[in-house]
Amino acid sequence: MGRATLANTPERYGWIAIVLHWAMAALLAGLVGLGIFMVQLPDVGYDREKITLILVHKALGMIALAGAGARMVWRLTNALPRFVDGLPPWQQVSALFVHLWLYALMFAVPVTGWLMSSAGGYPTPIFSWLDAPDLIARNEHLFRTLIDVHRWLAYAFTGVVVLHAAAALRHHLVLKDHTLRKMLPGG
Ligand code: HEM
Numbered sequence: 001m002g003r004a005t006l007a008n009t010p011e012r013y014g015w016i017a018i019v020l021h022w023a024m025a026a027l028l029a030g031l032v033g034l035g036i037f038m039v040q041l042p043d044v045g046y047d048r049e050k051i052t053l054i055l056v057h058k059a060l061g062m063i064a065l066a067g068a069g070a071r072m073v074w075r076l077t078n079a080l081p082r083f084v085d086g087l088p089p090w091q092q093v094s095a096l097f098v099h100l101w102l103y104a105l106m107f108a109v110p111v112t113g114w115l116m117s118s119a120g121g122y123p124t125p126i127f128s129w130l131d132a133p134d135l136i137a138r139n140e141h142l143f144r145t146l147i148d149v150h151r152w153l154a155y156a157f158t159g160v161v162v163l164h165a166a167a168a169l170r171h172h173l174v175l176k177d178h179t180l181r182k183m184l185p186g187g
């Protein structure tokens, strides 16, 4: 299969796809952990830990949204490596279906976060000196609904990622094929 080149080849993912895949996996796992941690902190207090963490969560979430865009552009303009030989058709369809859901949720989760902040009348910082524009007007009822939508989409996303990672690990550890190695830089 050989070592990774910059771009994908029909046999394996290249450096750009690999770095995007694993950097995003770490960032998204961190965002889920941070999200769950920060919402259970008390609302009031002399230290503003909760507010600070929510602002960090929003900024990193907006970076994740940009990352999802970069990934999609790269995926659409680059070769898509073949599945390993002999993969049953139903598994090929399932893998593509899961990848499609991962993309949909990589956009839907941060976009609902951004919509939620806009509806709540709260800022969405990207950097300390740059706020994202509001997507919709202030609306208290929609704000409450979007909190739930954002939460449940994030949980669904976590479930799909676990399924995806379990499938990858099964290929590597049980079937001992090249599936996981295609997404790693080594030979
Ligand atoms: C892929 C990116 C993101 C992921 C994976 C993610 C995940 C999560 C999770 C797991 C929670 C905790 C839900 C709960 O247990 O109640 C949460 C809460 C929250 N997220 Fe995100 N989020 C992302 C992006 C964003 C963005 C871009 C924004 C805003 C611009 C945002 C704003 C919020 C806010 C304000 C909360 C707290 C809601 C509350 O008060 O209950 N998130 N997020």
Ligand code: HEM
Pocket: 017, 021, 024, 025, 026, 028, 029, 071, 075, 081, 082, 083, 084, 095, 099, 100, 102, 103, 106, 161, 164, 165, 166, 168, 169, 179, 180, 181, 182, 183
């Ligand atoms: C937030 C976490 C993750 C997301 C969003 C994600 C998303 C994706 C997506 C969309 C693809 C299709 C290729 C592409 O368009 O880049 C892919 C491929 C792949 N992922 Fe993940 N992934 C995550 C975590 C993981 C983990 C934890 C593992 C391993 C344990 C893993 C292993 C793989 C492998 C082996 C492939 C190549 C599959 C093939 O083309 O045959 N991923 N991933």
